[in-house]
Amino acid sequence: MRAAWIAAGLLALAVPVLLPERHLAVYVLLALTATVTVGVSMLMGYAGQVSLGQASFYAIGAYAAGLLATHGLPPLLGLLAAPLVAAAAALLVGAPLLRLRGHHLAFATLAVQLILLGLLSRGEWAGGAIGLQGIPRFSAGGVQLRDDLGYAYLALAVLAVVMLVYRNVVVSRVGRALRAAATGEAAAAACGVPVGRYRLAVFALSAAFAGLAGGVYAFYLGYLSPGSFPVLLSIEFVVMAAVGGLGTVAGPLVGAGVITVLVQALTLLGTQPGMPGYAPAVLSYAVYGLVLVVAVLYLPRGIVPSVHSALRIPRGKS
């Protein structure tokens, strides 16, 4: 198991150097998407809550970093502030919202994102619907990240930090308590688990992950607009988390990787000469929809747990 992780880590380090420059953008976005998906997977797997608004925390982190940087503060400060601002927003929103369960919470998080998008597109301070422009490139200690290669490693570092935090939460006492709360809330509460507080903490932590990824996103693109964070993006995170396997450490990576590669391949197919202009959109909607339905119905635990049990239990015995 450890060997597999080291191999995956080395592969992730080697790929940006080997990849042609024009494919690096996909790599950066994949790492950022995986970072957000880790949070969604934690939220869904350990707090048992579906969030259809995770992109709002991605947006909050991105706008926090972008606004601080455009107002002349050092980019490093912006990047550090991004997860903090996102977590603070999550605490503020989560305190009343996390009283809700199931489909109520799903709609509530969706509502929060729609409200946020409305505010951003009308807020002069955030650049309105046109967007926030002129975000400087990321720099720390006199070194400026100019090309995609630098951002690939920055995104990878962020992903590694988030995975490490996630893994430690999972194996900790808090992780066990959360798992207990997800299976039987009343029983866990009776055993002395402060369910409400832990659930809020997980919500804030998942928002911090999304905010951190958003900070990198802001510096990488140098331009933010409300249109970059549609509701569909939140749904994509849910699809990736569900496909990879909820509550596992490797699940979000596998889910984000599989879906991104699939969508990229189909986009390539959709932009072939002779294909109609709407083909890429149709194909990606179809992929997200089909994959989500098939995964929930036929692979309810996701890819990673299913592969695990298939490896451990020989065929025919189960």
Add this chain to the structure above:
Amino acid sequence: MTGLVGYLVTGLGIGAGFALVGSGLVVIYRVTRVVNFAQGALAVLAAMLTASLLSAGLPHGVAETLGVLAGAAAGLLVGVVAIGRPGTAPGASLIVTLGLGLLAYAVEILVWGDQPRSFPGLGGAVELAGARVQVHYLLIVAVTVPVFGCLALFFARTDLGKALSACASNPYAARVVGIDVRRMGLLSFALGGALGGLAGVLTTPVQQVTFDSDVALIVNGFAAAVLGGLTRPGVALAGGLLLGVAQTVVAGYGGGAYRLEVALVVLLAVMIAHAVRTPPAQEAAA
């Protein structure tokens, strides 16, 4: 004052559309405990199909009816996928319907493109207490109110309606007395699809429809339905009309950009107020 009457009638028309989407959610939720996220997509699908049929030369009435029937058929299809497999939990079914909503985007863009669509409704305007009101808004209200009346009669007076309600209150007992719970669930999806389709067909002449207008429809419909705890069609009607009027009045007095936010804030407030009053343990049992 004359402005207010106009806003009121327009708001009732728009609110009736929300109420229809919401009632579709209610009918499905009552019977299956599933929140059908594809409900908005069904409305869009029915509206787009009706627009195509009308431009193909079919007369008014026939095209609209076919649109509503298509909504019912699509609703049935959603139901087959969402609850057709035995043992699918309502939470999982919610995510399945979300996936089907995305799939509907693909179908809609493929068939109708990504441009807004509309078709002419009942033309003309009338004077009401000094305010000019498009006749079509009156038509929406005039269709919606009897539909809700029939719905109430259906659930309270007919054997089929009672069977549907029985599945909602106790699936096990319903099965014991010989009710096919799964078939009733599918029937509720078809009925919900028809109501969603009706909403789409009725409101499209006054509000253009694009493939992604389902998000606004489902959020408004859910906000209308959640007032009655997702189980009472009558409350969904009242909620939808209230929401429609509130939005039009806000838009009319200068807050036009904040229309959807009105629904969203109402939605959040109602849900949180409801959750505060109900202890979590009781909610899990319900």
